[in-house]
Amino acid sequence: xxxxKIVIVIAAIILYAPLAYLMFYSFNSANSMSHFESFTLEHxxxxxxGTGLLQIVANSIVVGILSALxxxxxxxxxxxxxxxxxNPKKNYQxxxxxxxxxxxxxxxxGVAFLSLFTMFGIKxxxxxxxxxxxxxxxxxxxxxxxxxxxxxxxxxxxxxxxLGAKAKDIIKIILLPNIEDAIILSFFTSIFYSFDxxxxxxxxxxxxxxxLPIEIYSQARRGINLELNALSTIMIIIIFMAVIGYQLYLxxxxxxx
Amino acid sequence: MRKSIKxxxxxxxxAVAIIVIQSLSDQxxxxxxxxxxxxxxxxxxxxxxxxxxxxxxxxxxxxxxxxSNESMYVKVNSGSSPYDVIFPxxxxxxxxxxxxxxxxxxxxxLPNLKNVDPxxxxxxFDEGNTYSVPxxxxxxxxxxxxxxxxxxxxxxxxxxxxxxxxGLVDNVLLLDGAREIxxxxxxxxxxxxxxxxxxxLNQAKQNLLNLAPNVKGVVGDEIKMLMANNEAAAAIVWAGxxxxxxxxxxxxxxxxxxxxxxxxxxxxxxxxxxxxxEGAHEFINFLMDNEVASINTDYVGYASPITSVMNExxxxxxxxxxxxxxxxxxxxxxxxxxxxxxxxxxxxxxxxKISL
Numbered sequence: 088x089x090x091x092k093i094v095i096v097i098a099a100i101i102l103y104a105p106l107a108y109l110m111f112y113s114f115n116s117a118n119s120m121s122h123f124e125s126f127t128l129e130h131x132x133x134x135x136x137g138t139g140l141l142q143i144v145a146n147s148i149v150v151g152i153l154s155a156l157x158x159x160x161x162x163x164x165x166x167x168x169x170x171x172x173x174n175p176k177k178n179y180q181x182x183x184x185x186x187x188x189x190x191x192x193x194x195x196x197g198v199a200f201l202s203l204f205t206m207f208g209i210k211x212x213x214x215x216x217x218x219x220x221x222x223x224x225x226x227x228x229x230x231x232x233x234x235x236x237x238x239x240x241x242x243x244x245x246x247x248x249x250l251g252a253k254a255k256d257i258i259k260i261i262l263l264p265n266i267e268d269a270i271i272l273s274f275f276t277s278i279f280y281s282f283d284x285x286x287x288x289x290x291x292x293x294x295x296x297x298x299l300p301i302e303i304y305s306q307a308r309r310g311i312n313l314e315l316n317a318l319s320t321i322m323i324i325i326i327f328m329a330v331i332g333y334q335l336y337l338x339x340x341x342x343x344x
Numbered sequence: 345m346r347k348s349i350k351x352x353x354x355x356x357x358x359a360v361a362i363i364v365i366q367s368l369s370d371q372x373x374x375x376x377x378x379x380x381x382x383x384x385x386x387x388x389x390x391x392x393x394x395x396x397x398x399x400x401x402x403x404x405x406x407x408x409x410x411x412s413n414e415s416m417y418v419k420v421n422s423g424s425s426p427y428d429v430i431f432p433x434x435x436x437x438x439x440x441x442x443x444x445x446x447x448x449x450x451x452x453x454l455p456n457l458k459n460v461d462p463x464x465x466x467x468x469f470d471e472g473n474t475y476s477v478p479x480x481x482x483x484x485x486x487x488x489x490x491x492x493x494x495x496x497x498x499x500x501x502x503x504x505x506x507x508x509x510x511g512l513v514d515n516v517l518l519l520d521g522a523r524e525i526x527x528x529x530x531x532x533x534x535x536x537x538x539x540x541x542x543x544x545l546n547q548a549k550q551n552l553l554n555l556a557p558n559v560k561g562v563v564g565d566e567i568k569m570l571m572a573n574n575e576a577a578a579a580i581v582w583a584g585x586x587x588x589x590x591x592x593x594x595x596x597x598x599x600x601x602x603x604x605x606x607x608x609x610x611x612x613x614x615x616x617x618x619x620x621x622e623g624a625h626e627f628i629n630f631l632m633d634n635e636v637a638s639i640n641t642d643y644v645g646y647a648s649p650i651t652s653v654m655n656e657x658x659x660x661x662x663x664x665x666x667x668x669x670x671x672x673x674x675x676x677x678x679x680x681x682x683x684x685x686x687x688x689x690x691x692x693x694x695x696x697k698i699s700l
Contacts, residue, residue: 152359156355156356211424293425301409312387
């Protein structure tokens with residue numbers, strides 16, 4: 088085997104071993120990950136017999152999709168706005184402001200939003216979580232789109248202007264189609280950021296509305312339930328299939344469809 | 345462009361569909377019934393009991409969980425959700441009561457309070473149980489590995505002093521808490537774990553520095569995993585953690601030192617955010633019912649302060665998590681020390697950690 092191949096194999100093992108370990112123990116009849124007793128599907132049965140975990144996953148998915156949609160709309164508009172600025176100083180300043188939102192610690196953003204919602208009397212729940220996630224995902228969309236916008240040949244835009252295109256047309260016909268892939272990419276990045284987030288989310292959940300990370304952290308004091316392993320296994324398999332499905336779709340040439 | 349519009353519309357439809365399905369399946373309890381917001385530690389109640397309470401009382405329980413006293417405090421303090429029932433530890437009851445965040449309990453609505461063993465009532469952190477009633481309790485003690493002890497040919501520990509045994513070099517794990525570790529050093533010298541006496545604290549510090557050769561590490565949550573994997577002979581841990589270790593490793597035993605140690609209580613209280621104070625009392629009373637407490641204890645596994653549950657044969661036989669009255673005599677709660685004294689405890693613990 089070539090040296091480079093060995094490195095890839097080792098890297099893959101390091102990356103995937105923890106996932107395999109977690110999936111393996113989801114079939115464990117003992118109630119912890121210290122030793123394997125015997126094979127069981129009990130944890131899967133418990134998961135689907137409704138202790139509320141699926142409901143919580145559904146919450147996380149809804150939050151992920153809605154906040155990512157909002158983030159994509161505002162992020163795309165924001166990226167185009169920064170891109171078309173002619174004043175380089177202003178352009179730079181806005182980019183830095185965008186970065187601050189990405190670098191600000193989660194707790195700070197969380198507490199800030201908690202006080203904001205309390206101040207305006209907005210009830211914590213689905214709406215507050217979606218709004219907050221949309222806010223911290225928007226700058227991620229912006230930094231994903233900006234480099235792509237900057238790669239667009241200026242001559243294209245100049246040509247369009249010469250032919251009498253209005254700003255609206257330029258956005259619709261030149262800018263958006265050029266960055267479409269990046270928009271979709273940033274949409275999925277946002278979903279995953281939203282799905283993962285604990286630090287910010289903790290402060291803005293309430294009134295019985297909980298997302299998956301909140302539930303997992305609150306179980307830590309008493310030891311993680313193997314139902315979570317079962318749930319993780321299902322999610323890993325779904326993502327795995329989605330990735331393979333996407334690859335097949337690309338191969339089939341569906342990209343141009 | 346069509347591709348992404350299609351994608352985004354599909355996603356939007358999916359999200360809306362989930363919301364609709366969720367709200368439809370949520371109609372089990374009549375929408376008109378009053379709501380009760382319960383804020384508890386994760387996995388700290390038998391879920392069926394919530395269903396049962398909903399059926400018996402007609403309230404709809406909105407159940408939320410937290411992972412630490414501090415995060416619970418922040419959420420309750422913000423007033424963002426109308427929590428009706430919360431589960432703070434004893435020092436948090438003290439703190440929240442002091443800041444006028446708790447509602448005084450109406451004892452006439454809590455007839456089941458008589459089911460609670462008097463040993464747990466009227467404690468310093470909440471005299472006369474004005475604001476809280478006990479939920480579950482436990483002690484700080486020593487978890488030890490009988491197999492390793494047998495290999496080392498040592499007697500099993502019965503008190504904190506036994507951890508100073510020269511045969512235990514590099515074999516003791518400590519949980520990462522100033523009050524717990526400095527407290528056990530004070531206990532091992534026969535002093536109170538709330539001592540503020542200079543002389544006693546100095547001795548406790550010297551004593552801890554002498555323990556250093558035996559200490560393998562001062563660790564957080566991973567103490568459970570390390571003990572379960574036979575990485576050390578003994579560890580100072582909370583009873584709740586010891587239980588989890590025992591589930592993983594059958595050679596682990598847990599004792600509460602006879603000469604004195606810490607006892608901790610998780611409590612039930614009603615925060616001022618409550619808009620359903622009557623329902624909150626009903627829920628608290630429900631949890632103190634003998635039969636309910638017994639079912640709950642079977643699920644949670646911590647020690648119950650309800651007399652009839654403590655007197656169940658299996659719990660009387662369980663010297664480990666229900667220490668005998670003789671041992672309980674010497675147990676102390678952590679007093680809410682003033683910041684200066686708290687700092688002294690932290691400094692001693694810090695010096696000890698640096699010396700390792």
